[in-house]
Amino acid sequence: MRDYVIRRLFLVVPIMLGVSFLTFAIFRIIPGDPCVIEQGFGATPETIKACREAHGLNDFWLQQYGNWVWDIVQPVLGSNAFGIDVGAKIIPAPKFDLGTSLTESDLAVTTELERRLPVTIELMVMTMFLALLLGIPPGVLSAIRPGTPLDWVSRFSSVLWLSIPQLYLGILVITFGANWFNWTPPQFGRGYVPFADDPWVNLQQFFFPALVLALGISAVIMRLTRSSMLEVMRNDYIRTAWSKGLRERTVVWRHAVKNALIPVITLIGLQLGGLLGGTVIIESLFNLNGVGKYTLEAILRRDFITVQSLVLMFAAVYVLTNLIVDIAYAWLDPRIHYA
Amino acid sequence: MAQEAAVPLEVTEKIRPRISPVRRALILSRQHPLGVMGLLFVGMLLVAGLFSELLAPYDPLANNHVTRAVGELTSSIGPDDKQIEVANFGAGANSVLDVDNEKMTVYYVVSQSGRTAVLEVLRGNAGTTKESHEAGTGLTSTRIDKLSGPSMTHPFGTDAVGQDVLSRTIFGARISLLIGFVAISIGVTIGTFFGVLSGYFGGVVDMLIQRIVDMILAFPAVVLLLAIIAVIGNEDSNVRQFLADSTPIPQGTFLGVPKFLDVFVVALGIGLAVSVATARIVRGAVLSLKENVYIEAARAMGASDARIMWKHIFPNVAALVVVLASVFLPIAILAEAAISFLGVGVPYPTPSWGADLTGPNRDDALEGYWWPVFFPGLALSLVVLGFNMLGDAFRDISDPRLRGGMGAGGGSGSGRGGGL
Numbered sequence: 223m224r225d226y227v228i229r230r231l232f233l234v235v236p237i238m239l240g241v242s243f244l245t246f247a248i249f250r251i252i253p254g255d256p257c258v259i260e261q262g263f264g265a266t267p268e269t270i271k272a273c274r275e276a277h278g279l280n281d282f283w284l285q286q287y288g289n290w291v292w293d294i295v296q297p298v299l300g301s302n303a304f305g306i307d308v309g310a311k312i313i314p315a316p317k318f319d320l321g322t323s324l325t326e327s328d329l330a331v332t333t334e335l336e337r338r339l340p341v342t343i344e345l346m347v348m349t350m351f352l353a354l355l356l357g358i359p360p361g362v363l364s365a366i367r368p369g370t371p372l373d374w375v376s377r378f379s380s381v382l383w384l385s386i387p388q389l390y391l392g393i394l395v396i397t398f399g400a401n402w403f404n405w406t407p408p409q410f411g412r413g414y415v416p417f418a419d420d421p422w423v424n425l426q427q428f429f430f431p432a433l434v435l436a437l438g439i440s441a442v443i444m445r446l447t448r449s450s451m452l453e454v455m456r457n458d459y460i461r462t463a464w465s466k467g468l469r470e471r472t473v474v475w476r477h478a479v480k481n482a483l484i485p486v487i488t489l490i491g492l493q494l495g496g497l498l499g500g501t502v503i504i505e506s507l508f509n510l511n512g513v514g515k516y517t518l519e520a521i522l523r524r525d526f527i528t529v530q531s532l533v534l535m536f537a538a539v540y541v542l543t544n545l546i547v548d549i550a551y552a553w554l555d556p557r558i559h560y561a
Numbered sequence: 562m563a564q565e566a567a568v569p570l571e572v573t574e575k576i577r578p579r580i581s582p583v584r585r586a587l588i589l590s591r592q593h594p595l596g597v598m599g600l601l602f603v604g605m606l607l608v609a610g611l612f613s614e615l616l617a618p619y620d621p622l623a624n625n626h627v628t629r630a631v632g633e634l635t636s637s638i639g640p641d642d643k644q645i646e647v648a649n650f651g652a653g654a655n656s657v658l659d660v661d662n663e664k665m666t667v668y669y670v671v672s673q674s675g676r677t678a679v680l681e682v683l684r685g686n687a688g689t690t691k692e693s694h695e696a697g698t699g700l701t702s703t704r705i706d707k708l709s710g711p712s713m714t715h716p717f718g719t720d721a722v723g724q725d726v727l728s729r730t731i732f733g734a735r736i737s738l739l740i741g742f743v744a745i746s747i748g749v750t751i752g753t754f755f756g757v758l759s760g761y762f763g764g765v766v767d768m769l770i771q772r773i774v775d776m777i778l779a780f781p782a783v784v785l786l787l788a789i790i791a792v793i794g795n796e797d798s799n800v801r802q803f804l805a806d807s808t809p810i811p812q813g814t815f816l817g818v819p820k821f822l823d824v825f826v827v828a829l830g831i832g833l834a835v836s837v838a839t840a841r842i843v844r845g846a847v848l849s850l851k852e853n854v855y856i857e858a859a860r861a862m863g864a865s866d867a868r869i870m871w872k873h874i875f876p877n878v879a880a881l882v883v884v885l886a887s888v889f890l891p892i893a894i895l896a897e898a899a900i901s902f903l904g905v906g907v908p909y910p911t912p913s914w915g916a917d918l919t920g921p922n923r924d925d926a927l928e929g930y931w932w933p934v935f936f937p938g939l940a941l942s943l944v945v946l947g948f949n950m951l952g953d954a955f956r957d958i959s960d961p962r963l964r965g966g967m968g969a970g971g972g973s974g975s976g977r978g979g980g981l
Contacts, residue, residue, distance in 0.1 A: 385942055
């Protein structure tokens, strides 16, 4: 098991390198100089030259990529680019310097990320929480009471939530919330309010975007939970549990659900990748200054340094979730062994 | 003996009566009402997309005007009168209005439900003689019929520039259909090609293709699409230049779709994304297919690799490819909507469901004009709902054991679309 995890972790490196290089290559193909886009109509040949010089865009392309990678892995003593003191005064740790974004302010990507990551992480955590809450109990209930109105309602609503695109659902929430209930989408004029500062305002800001994202995922979770429960409930050990005279609650929640949720775990892992994409849409719709909106803005600006940093992060999340899912699998089902 | 043998034959006849295909379809449709509903929605997409010109009451790009009576003259006016008196004007009071003789028009300022609009009434055509009017002549005002709510003339209302939302929604079906068809054709063709190649040859080819697929799958789908389309859709991108100059794909309106080339480029981007997933799945199927004895037999008979792949492998993955195409179709339609919504997809005047959900329409929606975003989004949702319900019904029919339980494959497949 330990060897398997280590081997998988080593595989992360080529994938991350490949993904970031692919992004770098794609954005070097795009015509349109980021320096020209950044300066707009006020650009003069001198300022563009200075900008290109400052961001090292005049270097040989392979060297540009190499410099970027070196700044990330370069071992440093003390605190890294995120300002986090990794406690490595003696042993050097990676610097994690992701470069400076190609905007007027020339902000370091890490500075932007520090500001925006909490927003996206909170959005994703809340989404997952809501999705599980709205997905698993209805799935289980509809499987143990097939054919009842409850089953019918949860199945139909799952098809419905699966079909309504998140962007449309978000617009409906904003439009009809504003027009009928006089509810305005959380204004980020006052900025992101951390949960620790004011939990009530924070939840107001995040509830609806998270709900819109969660409904679609909950539908997928519900459907899989239902079919997986139906399968499990036919097993012999469930019949044994019934014939032992156990209460329904024990049979269902103790014996069946635990096994039925194994495929659901994989699904949740897969959904996390899609969720990152979903944040791009929802954050621009609800005007949340998170990583998703940052990605969209960076792509539109041809700010490839930022985009490749973000994609690197996304790829890391994707690869690590897959690894965690595989490990969770072996942990949940003792029959699975990784050599 | 002969008689005894005839008895069981009769029994089997009774057990399995022959059902005509029509009757069979009727029975199936009674068992799966949701599937029928799905079929209906998908059918509506097809009809609306194919016959947009016949169904749409207006040109989807036309700025519709509305002519309204704004009052009538209380006294006759001559060509040089500087002022006119109008009855039933605006709120009902008689008003004295100044006439701008230079432009030969009358300017009114009307307050309509709190908003101020400048109306313009022509008193003769510019450059011709000024007209005289009798007392009692009705004055009309023609203006862009903007943001009028659902009515008999415009069942879905009009948007901020007076475009008929119903017509735009109907033409949006054509864009969706076109994007779906082009993207799926491109994606499935490229994906199957590399999938078969990768699965059949194995070794270095397989390793190379699959590692690239790994990398691309590590991108979130939306980010990947945005990046691809930002690259190839750019005004001076090589791909776009090539398509414009060296292929017969028209840049202007084609098949009733304005800016056809830009729509095609979006479809191409989605197709490339689809091809990656297709390649992975087809490769898996080919891996088990190539172990079959008939492949070995073909090789023993001296068939070339190309011939084996084309004549023996491809026909066997064709069914899978058709299924994949039907699964990816709604996902492609959703993807187009998502990237158009984010402002990278189909460019503005082209009626696209996703693009209509954003921009000025979205700002208007916040002020209470909900119809320009409501109906295109509803159409998009119904189409996806239709595909999902149809897919569920097919799964139920092919695997009755699940009794309405939705399989993992379909669940995660559609979920990916939902993620977009």
